[in-house]
Every structure is written in structure tokens, then in C-alpha cells.
Amino acid sequence: MKLTTWNVNSLKVRLPQVLQWLQTNPVDILCIQETKLTDDKFPQAEIEAAGYHVVYTGQKTYNGVAILSRHPIEDVQKNNPLFEDEQQRIIAATIAGMRIICAYIPNGQAPGTDKFSYKLRWLESLETWLQQEMAKHPNLALLGDYNIAPDDRDVHDPAAWEGMNLVSPEERTAFQRLIALGLSDSFRQFEQAEKTFSWWDYRALGFRLNKGVRIDHVLLSAPLAQRCISCSVDRVPRKWEQPSDHAPVTAELKPAE
DNA sequence: ATGGCATTTGATAAATGA
Numbered sequence: 001m002k003l004t005t006w007n008v009n010s011l012k013v014r015l016p017q018v019l020q021w022l023q024t025n026p027v028d029i030l031c032i033q034e035t036k037l038t039d040d041k042f043p044q045a046e047i048e049a050a051g052y053h054v055v056y057t058g059q060k061t062y063n064g065v066a067i068l069s070r071h072p073i074e075d076v077q078k079n080n081p082l083f084e085d086e087q088q089r090i091i092a093a094t095i096a097g098m099r100i101i102c103a104y105i106p107n108g109q110a111p112g113t114d115k116f117s118y119k120l121r122w123l124e125s126l127e128t129w130l131q132q133e134m135a136k137h138p139n140l141a142l143l144g145d146y147n148i149a150p151d152d153r154d155v156h157d158p159a160a161w162e163g164m165n166l167v168s169p170e171e172r173t174a175f176q177r178l179i180a181l182g183l184s185d186s187f188r189q190f191e192q193a194e195k196t197f198s199w200w201d202y203r204a205l206g207f208r209l210n211k212g213v214r215i216d217h218v219l220l221s222a223p224l225a226q227r228c229i230s231c232s233v234d235r236v237p238r239k240w241e242q243p244s245d246h247a248p249v250t251a252e253l254k255p256a257e
Numbered sequence: 258a259t260g261g262c263a264t265t266t267g268a269t270a271a272a273t274g275a
Contacts, residue, residue, distance in 0.1 A: 009274085010264060034274090036265070061265050062273075107274055115273095147275070166275060199275070203261035213275075245263075245275080 001096065001253040002027035005143035005216050007104070007199075007246035011035040011066070014244055015043050019050050021237050027250060028070050029095060031102035031143040035064030042066070057088045064088050065104050065144075071096045083125035092133070097256075098224065099137035101130075103144035108165040116165060119147070123174040130181055140221040142183065145246065147215055148175045150185065154214035156195060166213060184225035186218045186251040198233050199246045207238055218251040227253040
């Protein structure tokens with residue numbers, strides 16, 4: 001069972017790459033962020049033709065999330081029911097006995113801005129809701145673009161990022177509060193190469209110089225973490241023509257006992 | 258180097274991203 005998260009930075013532009021990637025990486029579940037599409041423009045037929053069920057919630061220009069699945073999708077929830085939000089950043093569903101939550105956590109712009117306080121309020125409410133969801137669903141996975149680099153290991157140059165969003169103590173504390181609910185950062189369950197990142201700036205040769213940050217994560221509840229046998233970043237599609245600035249991150253679970 | 262690049266929009270410069 002393979003679970004992937006990928007911020008595609010416009011599904012309109014990136015649909016061919018998503019389909020191409022799925023051909024060689026036929027994962028069970030793919031959580032997508034930043035579709036940037038209203039629901040009437042979502043390429044449902046193309047995705048279904050590729051052999052995937054799909055659910056989505058989107059808006060014009062910004063945000064938008066979707067879950068693609070080889071297995072039937074049930075009990076779909078759009079957005080956090082505890083957090084009034086016009087921005088479409090969450091979609092959750094039950095798939096193959098797991099509660100799958102796909103999230104595009106706010107960027108936060110910069111500490112001290114309105115967007116930053118929105119991010120912190122958003123995360124606080126996510127935590128409250130997740131606690132309820134975990135009580136209902138022991139098998140839970142939270143996949144997405146967190147816009148948080150949890151540790152200095154997750155930043156190419158921590159000194160250069162000092163004082164920025166993605167790395168601030170407030171954001172890292174919010175991330176650790178999610179972990180404290182009983183979630184595991186599947187990437188850190190395993191030995192990983194140093195300087196493994198999931199996002200690289202389009203500018204200033206970010207990818208070529210590996211000036212990245214690790215902000216896309218697959219968090220697993222304890223029963224799923226116990227089944228997890230790998231978690232890795234696939235840098236290949238970041239090298240393609242006109243790529244997303246994010247790479248897909250995949251966790252693999254062995255079958256339940 | 259308060260820029261650099263990509264995407265979107267009742268575009269044609271501005272906002273947003275991270």
C-alpha cells in the first residue's frame with residue numbers, strides 16, 4: 001500500500017505529468033495540493049480513465065486539493081468542520097480502512113503578517129479536529145504540503161532561513177503538537193540521505209544547487225506507522241520540463257496482519 | 258541583491274507562493 005503526497009502547483013498545467021508519474025508509480029493513493037481549479041474544471045474523466053477514483057474540492061486561482069485512489073473512496077469530508085474557511089485546503093476520506101486526510105497548510109507569508117496568524121489559527125484548529133478524527137479512526141494518515149520544515153535538518157541553510165516562515169519556532173511547535181497527538185513523521189522512521197528536500201525554489205538554480213526545504217510530509221497514526229516500511233522523495237519529476245516546484249513523497253505500508 | 262521564477266487573472270501588472 002503506497003501513499004503519496006504531491007503539491008503540483010496547478011493541476012491544469014501538471015495533469016500530463018501527474019498521469020505520466022502514475023504510469024511508472026502506480027501508487028494506491030495520491031494526495032494532491034494546489035490544483036488551482038474550480039470543481040467544474042477538474043479533470044475527473046482523465047483521472048478516472050487512468051484507473052483512479054477521485055474526489056476534490058477547489059477554487060479559482062489558489063489552493064484546491066484532491067485525493068486519487070485505486071480503491072473505493074467513502075465518507076468524504078471537505079475542509080475542517082471546526083474551522084470556517086473559504087479557502088479549499090483539506091479533503092478527507094475513508095479508503096481501504098484508513099482515514100486519509102489531504103491538507104494544504106497555509107504558507108504564512110512571513111512571521112507577523114495576517115497570513116501568518118491565519119496559518120497558526122488554522123493549525124490550531126486542525127489539531128483539535130485531528131484529535132477527534134484519530135479517536136474515530138485508529139488508522140489515519142495526514143498527507144500534504146505542511147509549509148513547515150520541522151527541523152534544521154530539513155533546511156539547506158538554516159542560517160539563511162532564520163526568521164522566515166516555514167522554520168519559525170511557532171510553526172515548528174504546531175508541527176510537534178500534531179506529532180504529540182500520536183502521529184509519526186514517516187520520513188524520519190528511516191535512515192535518509194542528508195539534505196533530502198521536497199521543495200526547491202524555481203529561482204536562483206534552487207534545484208540544481210539543492211537549495212531546498214522538506215515541507216511535504218506523510219504523518220501516520222501508530223498502527224500505520226508500525227506497518228510503514230519506507231518513505232522517500234522522488235526527485236525525478238522535479239527534473240522534467242516545466243515541473244512543479246515540489247516533489248512527490250511516498251510512504252509504503254506492508255499489508256495489515 | 259526586497260531579486261531570482263512560475264502561475265493565475267473579466268491579464269497586459271499584481272498577487273501569491275515558500
